[in-house]
Amino acid sequence: MMLRYAGGLLSLILICAYAPAVMAVGSVSGEVDRQTINPTAIVIFLLFVAVTLLISYWASRRTADSQAFYTAGGKITGLQNGAAIAGDYMSAASFLGITGLIFLGGFDGLIFALGAFAGWPIMVFLLAKRVRNLGSYTFVDVVSTRLDRTRIRLVSITSTLVIVILYLIAQMVGAGKLIQLLFGLPYEVAVIGISTLVLAYVTFGGMLAATWVQIIKAVLLISGVTIVAFMVLKTFDFSLDNLFATAADKHRAGAAVFAPGILFKDPVQVVTIMVSMLFGTLGLPHILMRLFTVPNMYEAKKSAFYASIFIGYFYLVLIIIGFGAVALLSGNPDYHDAAGNLVGGSNMTAIHLTSAVGGDLLTGFMSAVSFATILAVVAGLTVAGAAAISHDLYAQVLRKGNPDPVQELRLTRITTVVIGVIAVLLGILFENENVAFIATMPMVVSASVNFPLLFLTLFWPGLTTRGAIWGALVGLISSVVLIVVGPQVWVSVLGFDKALFPYDYPALFTLPLALLTAWVISRSDSSKRATQDRNNYHELLLKSELGDRA
Amino acid sequence: MRHSGTAESRELKVEDQNKAQQAQAVDSKKEHFVRQKTLQRFGFSLVTLTLYFSFALNWTDMGSGLRERLGDTHVTGSLAMFSLLIILFILLEFFFIRYARQQEISQGMTESNNDKSDKSKGG
Numbered sequence: 001m002m003l004r005y006a007g008g009l010l011s012l013i014l015i016c017a018y019a020p021a022v023m024a025v026g027s028v029s030g031e032v033d034r035q036t037i038n039p040t041a042i043v044i045f046l047l048f049v050a051v052t053l054l055i056s057y058w059a060s061r062r063t064a065d066s067q068a069f070y071t072a073g074g075k076i077t078g079l080q081n082g083a084a085i086a087g088d089y090m091s092a093a094s095f096l097g098i099t100g101l102i103f104l105g106g107f108d109g110l111i112f113a114l115g116a117f118a119g120w121p122i123m124v125f126l127l128a129k130r131v132r133n134l135g136s137y138t139f140v141d142v143v144s145t146r147l148d149r150t151r152i153r154l155v156s157i158t159s160t161l162v163i164v165i166l167y168l169i170a171q172m173v174g175a176g177k178l179i180q181l182l183f184g185l186p187y188e189v190a191v192i193g194i195s196t197l198v199l200a201y202v203t204f205g206g207m208l209a210a211t212w213v214q215i216i217k218a219v220l221l222i223s224g225v226t227i228v229a230f231m232v233l234k235t236f237d238f239s240l241d242n243l244f245a246t247a248a249d250k251h252r253a254g255a256a257v258f259a260p261g262i263l264f265k266d267p268v269q270v271v272t273i274m275v276s277m278l279f280g281t282l283g284l285p286h287i288l289m290r291l292f293t294v295p296n297m298y299e300a301k302k303s304a305f306y307a308s309i310f311i312g313y314f315y316l317v318l319i320i321i322g323f324g325a326v327a328l329l330s331g332n333p334d335y336h337d338a339a340g341n342l343v344g345g346s347n348m349t350a351i352h353l354t355s356a357v358g359g360d361l362l363t364g365f366m367s368a369v370s371f372a373t374i375l376a377v378v379a380g381l382t383v384a385g386a387a388a389i390s391h392d393l394y395a396q397v398l399r400k401g402n403p404d405p406v407q408e409l410r411l412t413r414i415t416t417v418v419i420g421v422i423a424v425l426l427g428i429l430f431e432n433e434n435v436a437f438i439a440t441m442p443m444v445v446s447a448s449v450n451f452p453l454l455f456l457t458l459f460w461p462g463l464t465t466r467g468a469i470w471g472a473l474v475g476l477i478s479s480v481v482l483i484v485v486g487p488q489v490w491v492s493v494l495g496f497d498k499a500l501f502p503y504d505y506p507a508l509f510t511l512p513l514a515l516l517t518a519w520v521i522s523r524s525d526s527s528k529r530a531t532q533d534r535n536n537y538h539e540l541l542l543k544s545e546l547g548d549r550a
Numbered sequence: 551m552r553h554s555g556t557a558e559s560r561e562l563k564v565e566d567q568n569k570a571q572q573a574q575a576v577d578s579k580k581e582h583f584v585r586q587k588t589l590q591r592f593g594f595s596l597v598t599l600t601l602y603f604s605f606a607l608n609w610t611d612m613g614s615g616l617r618e619r620l621g622d623t624h625v626t627g628s629l630a631m632f633s634l635l636i637i638l639f640i641l642l643e644f645f646f647i648r649y650a651r652q653q654e655i656s657q658g659m660t661e662s663n664n665d666k667s668d669k670s671k672g673g
Contacts, residue, residue: 121639125594244624258626259617260608267609
C-alpha cells in the first residue's frame with residue numbers, strides 16, 4: 001500500500017489553520033519520514049504545475065501596470081472571483097485537518113468548519129460592497145479614506161505584514177513537509193521549489209495568474225471531495241443512515257460521535273474559536289484584496305456570495321467524508337500501526353479514506369490537490385504582501401499617492417521576490433519548530449486589528465485617527481501577549497505546567513478590547529484632526545454605499 | 551430697464567433656490583436610502599450572528615435537547631443544526647442580494663454605466 005505517509009507532514013499542513021485543536025488531540029511533529037513515491041500524485045502534480053505555468057505566461061503578457069498586478073485589472077467576473085476566493089480560502093487544512101478532527105472527535109470537529117464558513121454571510125452583508133467601493137487595491141485603502149493617511153496606513157501595513165508573514169511560515173513549513181513526502185526531496189529543496197513556483201506565478205503574472213491558480217485549485221478540490229464523498233456513500237449503498245450507523249458502531253464514543261463534547265467541553269472555549277474564525281476571516285488582507293479584482297460593487301457582492309456557495313458545499317460534504325472516515329478506518333488494521341494508532345496520525349485520515357474508497361489513483365489525485373492548494377494560498381499571500389509594501393507603503397505613504405508607475409511595478413516585482421526569499425528562509429528556520437502558535441496568530445490578529453479598523457471606519461462616524469491607531473495597537477499587542485501566555489506557547493513551547501491564560505484563540509477578549517479602546521480614545525479626542533476625521537464620515541458613507549453615484 | 555433687471559435677478563434667485571432644493575431633495579433621498587441600507591445590513595448581520603453563536607448552545611445544558619437523535623435516524627439535532635445553519639446562511643445571502651437589488655431598482659439607485667465598468671485608481 002502506497003499510503004504509508006508519515007505523521008508530521010499533514011499535521012503541519014493542518015496547523016496552517018486549525019492548530020490549537022490539533023494540538024489538543026494529537027501531537028504536531030516536525031519529523032517526516034520519506035515515503036514510497038506515489039507516481040500518480042507526481043504526474044497529476046506536474047500536470048498542474050505545467051498548466052499553471054502556462055497560465056502565468058499568458059497572464060504576464062497582460063500584466064503591464066500596477067493595477068493589473070494587484071487586481072488583475074479589475075476584470076475578473078463575480079463567479080470567477082467567487083471560485084478564486086474559495087480557492088484562496090479553503091486551505092489543505094480544511095480538507096485534511098477537519099476530516100482528522102471529525103475522525104477523532106466526531107461532531108466537535110465541525111466547529112472549525114462552521115467558523116470558517118460563517119464569516120462569508122457577514123462579508124456579503126457588511127463589507128463586500130462597501131470595501132469594494134472605497135478601496136482600490138488593498139483594505140488599507142479603505143481605512144485610510146477618512147483617516148490620516150500616513151499614520152493609519154503604517155499601522156494597517158504592519159498588521160497586514162504580520163498576518164501575511166505568519167500565514168506564510170505556517171504554509172511553507174506544511175508545504176515543505178508535503179513535497180518532501182511526495183517527492184522524497186530534502187526539506188530545504190522542497191521549500192525552495194515551492195517558493196520558486198509561486199514566484200514564477202506571481203512575479204510575472206501577478207493577481208491574474210494567482211486568480212487562475214486559485215480557480216483551478218478550487219475546481220480540483222471541490223471535484224476531489226465530491227468524488228471521495230460519492231465513493232464513501234457508494235460503499236454504504238448511498239444510505240446516509242447506514243453510514244452513520246456504522247460510524248456509531250466503530251467510534252469509541254458510540255452514538256455520541258454525532259454530539260458535542262468529545263474534544264471540547266467548555267462552551268467559552270468553543271466561543272473563543274468561533275469568534276476568532278468568523279471575525280478573523282473578515283480581516284484577512286489577501287481575501288479582502290480579492291474584492292478589488294472585479295469590475296464593480298455588484299460583482300464584489302456576488303463574488304462573496306459565490307464563494308459562500310463553494311465553501312458551504314465543501315464543508316457540508318466534509319460531514320460525509322469525516323464520518324465516512326470514522327466508519328471505514330476505525331479499527332481497520334490496514335491503516336493502523338501495531339500500537340493501534342492511525343498511521344501517520346489523525347491528519348492522514350482524509351488520505352487514508354481516499355485510499356480506502358478510491359485506491360491509488362484517487363489518493364494520488366487528492367495528494368496532488370492538497371499540494372496545489374498550498375501553492376494557491378501562498379500565491380494569494382505573496383500578492384497581498386507585495387501590495388502592502390509597494391502600493392500601501394511606497395506609492396501611498398512615501399510617494400503620497402503619486403508614484404512613478406514604472407518604478408512602482410518594478411518595486412512590486414522586487415518585493416514579490418523578496419517575500420519569496422523571506423518565505424524560504426523562515427520556512428527553513430522553522431522547520432523543526434512547533435509552529436502551532438504561529439498559525440493561530442493570523443486569525444486572531446486579523447480579528448483583533450483589521451476587522452475592528454475596517455468595521456469602525458465603515459460604520460462609526462465618531463472614529464478618529466488616534467482612536468483607530470490605539471485600537472489597532474491594543475488589538476495587536478493583546479493578541480500576541482495572550483497567545484504567548486496561552487496553552488500553545490506557555491505550555492507547549494516554553495514548557496510551563498499551566499498556562500497563564502486558558503484559551504488558544506483569544507479574539508473573544510482582544511476584539512472587544514480593541515473596539516473599546518478605539519471608542520474611548522476617539523470619544524476623548526478633541527484634536528483638529530479628529531474633527532476632520534468625523535466630518536469625512538458623511539462623504540465616505542455615501543460613497544461606500546452608492547459608489548460613483550454619491 | 552431697472553425693473554426688468556430686478557425681475558431677471560429674482561427669476562435667477564428662484565431658479566437657484568429650486569436647484570438647491572432639488573439637490574437637497576436628492577441628497578436627502580440618498581441619505582435616506584443609505585440609512586435604510588445600513589439598517590438592513592445590520593439586521594441581516596444580527597440574525598446571522600445570533601444563529602451562529604447559538605451553535606455554542608450545543609455545549610451547554612440549555613442545548614442538551616440538540617444532542618438527542620432525530621427520530622429513528624442517527625442524525626442528532628446538533629448535526630442537523632450544523633447543516634441547516636450553512637444552508638440558511640446561504641439563503642440569507644441570496645435574499646439579501648435579491649432584496650437589495652429590488653430596493654435599488656425601486657428607489658432609482660441602480661448603477662450607472664460608469665459604475666459598471668469603472669475602477670478608480672489610487673488610494
